Amino acid sequence: MTERIDRIRQAAHRIRHNAIDMAEAQGQGYIGQALGVADLLAVVYTDQLRYRPGDPDWPGRDRFLLSIGHYAIALYAALAEAGVIPAEELPSYGSDGSRLPMSGMASYTPGMEISGGSLGHGLGVAAGMALGLRHQGNSARVVNLLSDGELDEGSTWEAAMVCAHHGLGNVTAVVDVNALQADGPTAGVLRTEPIADKWRAFGWHALRVDGNDIPALVDAFDELHEHRDSPSVLVCDTRIGRGVPLLETREKAHFMRVDEHEWQIARDQLEEGLSR
Amino acid sequence: MTTAATPKKLTTSAMIASFADPGQRTSSAPFGHALSRLAAERPEIVGLSADLAKYTDMHVFREAHPDRFFQVGMAEQAMLAAAAGLAEVGMTPFASTYSVFATRRAYDFLCLDIAEPGLNVNIVGALPGLTTGYGPSHQATEDLAILRGCPNLTIVDPCDAVDIEQAVPALADAPGPTYLRLLRGAVPAVLDEYDYRFELGRAAELRTGRDVVFISTGLMTMRALQAAERLAADHVDVAVLHVPTIKPLDRDAILRAAGTDRLVVTLENHTVIGGLGESVTATLAYAGVGTRVVPIALPDEFLVAGALPTLHDRYGLSTDAIVAKVRTELS
Ligand SMILES: Cc1ncc(C[n+]2csc(CCOP(=O)(O)OP(=O)(O)O)c2C)c(N)n1
Ligand SMILES: [Mg+2]
Numbered sequence: 001m002t003e004r005i006d007r008i009r010q011a012a013h014r015i016r017h018n019a020i021d022m023a024e025a026q027g028q029g030y031i032g033q034a035l036g037v038a039d040l041l042a043v044v045y046t047d048q049l050r051y052r053p054g055d056p057d058w059p060g061r062d063r064f065l066l067s068i069g070h071y072a073i074a075l076y077a078a079l080a081e082a083g084v085i086p087a088e089e090l091p092s093y094g095s096d097g098s099r100l101p102m103s104g105m106a107s108y109t110p111g112m113e114i115s116g117g118s119l120g121h122g123l124g125v126a127a128g129m130a131l132g133l134r135h136q137g138n139s140a141r142v143v144n145l146l147s148d149g150e151l152d153e154g155s156t157w158e159a160a161m162v163c164a165h166h167g168l169g170n171v172t173a174v175v176d177v178n179a180l181q182a183d184g185p186t187a188g189v190l191r192t193e194p195i196a197d198k199w200r201a202f203g204w205h206a207l208r209v210d211g212n213d214i215p216a217l218v219d220a221f222d223e224l225h226e227h228r229d230s231p232s233v234l235v236c237d238t239r240i241g242r243g244v245p246l247l248e249t250r251e252k253a254h255f256m257r258v259d260e261h262e263w264q265i266a267r268d269q270l271e272e273g274l275s276r
Numbered sequence: 277m278t279t280a281a282t283p284k285k286l287t288t289s290a291m292i293a294s295f296a297d298p299g300q301r302t303s304s305a306p307f308g309h310a311l312s313r314l315a316a317e318r319p320e321i322v323g324l325s326a327d328l329a330k331y332t333d334m335h336v337f338r339e340a341h342p343d344r345f346f347q348v349g350m351a352e353q354a355m356l357a358a359a360a361g362l363a364e365v366g367m368t369p370f371a372s373t374y375s376v377f378a379t380r381r382a383y384d385f386l387c388l389d390i391a392e393p394g395l396n397v398n399i400v401g402a403l404p405g406l407t408t409g410y411g412p413s414h415q416a417t418e419d420l421a422i423l424r425g426c427p428n429l430t431i432v433d434p435c436d437a438v439d440i441e442q443a444v445p446a447l448a449d450a451p452g453p454t455y456l457r458l459l460r461g462a463v464p465a466v467l468d469e470y471d472y473r474f475e476l477g478r479a480a481e482l483r484t485g486r487d488v489v490f491i492s493t494g495l496m497t498m499r500a501l502q503a504a505e506r507l508a509a510d511h512v513d514v515a516v517l518h519v520p521t522i523k524p525l526d527r528d529a530i531l532r533a534a535g536t537d538r539l540v541v542t543l544e545n546h547t548v549i550g551g552l553g554e555s556v557t558a559t560l561a562y563a564g565v566g567t568r569v570v571p572i573a574l575p576d577e578f579l580v581a582g583a584l585p586t587l588h589d590r591y592g593l594s595t596d597a598i599v600a601k602v603r604t605e606l607s
Contacts, residue, residue, distance in 0.1 A: 026288070027287065092285075095285040095288075096285045096586050098285075101288065101411055101581035101582075102288045102581065103410045103414065103581065105581070108581070116413065118376065118377070118413045119350060120350075150350070152349035153351060154353060181327050182327045182328055182330060182331060183327050183328065183330050188347075189327055190347065190349025190351070
């Protein structure tokens with residue numbers, strides 16, 4: 001394993017740890033999703049994105065837009081790993097008066113670029129940021145993490161057309177395909193496949209990878225980085241609960257219940273996975 | 277884990293947040309059960325949801341009548357347009373999502389596909405007003421303000437499980453479009469302790485009183501009844517007029533209630549702009565009645581995230597806050 005991959009792998013491990021600690025403090029939450037996207041967030045925040053941890057408003061920063069407010073737990077875990085927010089603050093997740101609300105909001109948290117919660121907004125905002133940055137001669141990129149559920153919303157595809165029409169090569173969409181949404185498996189709620197073909201038909205450069213395979217993610221992001229003629233999308237197939245077999249094998253649920261005594265098991269299983 | 281230095285604070289836990297008091301009598305998924313029962317007698321009833329069947333009690337209907345449930349995915353605009361289409365060909369749809377998405381995201385479809393043709397589509401919005409601690413994205417604090425301006429639309433804000441069970445058949449019977457502010461999950465049962473029946477378009481006096489009259493809607497009627505009880509212990513005699521139908525408003529009942537020298541207090545789980553308080557105030561002013569009205573409602577601001585009990589206290593919807601407000605007004 002190269003030094004680069006190993007470094008990212010360690011970061012992903014710490015992100016998962018952070019997320020488990022937060023979910024335990026809240027007693028429940030979107031831990032399944034967080035563990036699923038930990039690898040791609042580790043790649044984005046420790047290998048791809050340009051930012052200054054101590055200066056979240058730096059105009060030259062790449063913008064990372066979290067469409068999916070309920071994934072905030074994952075982003076807080078990554079922002080702590082990235083040094084944007086102090087790790088000591090993580091246990092306050094979802095508590096009264098915390099800067100880390102359950103549903104991500106820009107007005108609460110440094111490094112949170114937009115407010116989520118109402119799904120299907122991120123890509124439209126990304127389009128506007130990308131148009132503005134390009135107009136200003138700012139070379140920053142705009143990355144939007146969306147979910148497979150957000151592919152149901154018309155607004156996502158409206159924004160996809162805006163990005164393609166304007167040739168926004170500075171936009172990268174990352175779709176977390178965990179094959180799940182609120183009412184159950186995506187395939188049963190609303191068929192979204194073939195996902196990559198849909199994006200291509202909308203004028204996007206599309207790649208699809210295993211979203212829990214760090215070397216594959218790195219290769220894909222490197223390739224997308226070079227591609228500047230059109231907007232790019234990375235479709236990532238991820239596994240809910242990834243890294244914690246207890247949760248990976250549990251019946252998939254949008255809002256996963258975890259018993260009090262299971263948090264320590266989860267942490268132990270995570271350690272075992274890293275040493276393997 | 278790293279230990280938190282701060283004492284344990286209340287957490288949002290929004291998916292299971294309930295406004296029921298500890299130990300309160302509740303009924304499970306009253307909307308889903310009422311709709312399933314009604315559909316057993318009425319084959320034209322259909323259900324739709326936008327990836328929120330499980331979170332709007334529509335899953336009960338889905339299980340009882342799988343061939344009459346249509347999942348449209350997380351696409352609220354398409355859901356309301358499709359509900360209009362179903363009604364156009366003679367079905368009677370109940371379409372559920374969260375109130376914020378029914379009103380903010382899909383309002384154009386509600387207005388033009390459903391309300392303008394006057395179709396019998398029943399829109400069911402969960403998490404009305406402040407019933408989740410998720411923050412503004414999920415708190416439908418202005419749904420009544422948005423919808424009251426929509427012609428043809430009947431708007432119902434039920435107090436409890438009893439109201440919901442009785443409202444569902446009435447909404448299906450009403451020929452035009454309706455909007456129901458859904459209370460989901462374990463919903464308190466309160467009104468069966470009173471001589472009460474839900475009647476569309478009718479307010480009901482649940483309690484008489486000489487000093488104060490509460491004009492309340494939705495879950496705030498439950499709080500109004502509790503506050504009235506507490507104030508009675510202080511020898512303050514409080515009447516409660518429950519107004520479950522926000523539109524069309526029972527103007528006669530409101531004029532009767534306010535036509536005395538009692539202190540008039542309106543209570544609603546909604547912003548102070550454009551909801552029950554302003555409806556009552558306008559009713560009085562239009563009739564030339566100059567009574568002062570004390571509004572208990574959410575402030576005109578984006579609310580914070582947090583635990584529901586904390587937020588109800590902070591924004592004045594808790595029973596304690598109501599009692600305190602009335603005491604101040606009377607002193
Ligand atoms: C516009 C909008 N409609 C509905 C919801 C309610 N909701 C929250 S998460 C969710 C599921 C969306 O799918 P996805 O993000 O893929 O879910 P996950 O993978 O986290 O289970 C839904 C319907 C919402 N937040 N926003
Ligand atoms: Mg999903």
